Amino acid sequence: MKICIVSDFFVPHYQGGGERRYYEIAKRMVKNGHSVDVICMKISGVVDFEEIEGINIHHIGPEIKKPPERKSSDFIKFICSVFKWILTHSYDVIDAQTYAPLFPSFIGAKIKKTPIIATIHDVSTGGDDQWIQSSKTAAIVEKILARMPYNKIITVSNETKNSLIEYYRVKEDRVCVVYNGVDIKLIDSVQIDEKYKNTIIFVGRLAPHKHVNHLIKIMKSLKKEIADVKLLIVGTGVEKDNLTVLTKNYGLQDNVKFLENLDYIELITEMKKSNMLVLPSTREGFGMVLAEANACKIPVVAYASGGVVEVVKNGINGFLVEPEDLNSLEKHVKLLLNNDFESLKLGKNGYNIVKSNFNWDNITKDILNIYTDSGDFEW
Incomplete structure (x- = not known):
């Protein structure tokens, strides 16, 4: 299976929980014989392409000097870069996390008729403290992104799953809970x-x-x-x-x-x-x-x-x-x-x-099963 993962950043240059999760599952997918491309933002001083434990990591779009801080123009440039990448490459499945990676991945996947998985780690509980920047815009974007017809949504807790169902009316059978793990x-x-x-x-x-x-x-x-x-x-x-x-x-x-x-x-x-x-x-x-x-x-x-x-x-x-x-x-x-x-x-x-x-090997198997099942989705 040829897999594309779209993330804001990636380890070792940024050690967020979502980045660590993708790294752990990606390296195990490679060991299981799958091909994995990771598409993420450029960070100052980092080369455009790296291979880490068999994972092909492509740094595209604007150059970010101090992640996770970004200007509005950085998000727009990255969205355009991801969209272009998806249109010019072929994959069996695309897995994109919120927020900036998800919209262009969804549109590109729909055009290419490629199964698209949304990884949504959490949703806001309201209030400006729930966002790093641009809280009002981010809240609106979250509502739009959560409701798009992805093949499947993967989230990391039942709490987030329930929030997606209750607040954003996502159908329960489209949300899969797969916990994070620890090595x-x-x-x-x-x-x-x-x-x-x-x-x-x-x-x-x-x-x-x-x-x-x-x-x-x-x-x-x-x-x-x-x-x-x-x-x-x-x-x-x-x-x-x-x-x-x-x-x-x-x-x-x-x-x-x-x-x-x-x-x-x-x-x-x-x-x-x-x-x-x-x-x-x-x-x-x-x-x-x-x-x-x-x-x-x-x-x-x-x-x-x-x-x-x-x-x-x-x-x-x-x-x-x-x-x-x-x-x-x-x-x-x-x-x-x-x-x-x-x-x-x-x-x-x-x-x-x-x-x-919280075992990464079991988690990777669960996610691969979701990828495989997602091919049955009809647009």
């Missing part, structure tokens, strides 16, 4: 020579809906009781400057450290050294970093939003907190910092849950 073997191979003390880690885009500012706010209070408490913020995004200013205003420069441009092994190393991962996000289709943290045998604390509730079992592998309840967020973080036994127990439980439920 347990790779994570197990990462060794650490020390464990940090009283250290919280956040991993993700520094976007409004991630609410990293909530973490910094509770750090101000935590510091009064635990003087050496540390927060590692791993990621880049539009909120970076605001978060840096907030850190300085609270006098937390010695307690909060910003990290970026880590490769995957470095990221896993920092997770393993930390005592817990906290994800105070109000928009998550799945929350891959939660599963990765559990695979590192550390517990998690997260807002009970979106697909997070399908990854975190409250009191079993971490704690779920009502969104934007900073008092409860601080309470549960403090509980884990002050209770090594509880922290170790939840981390061990999390490891076993991830090992049983």
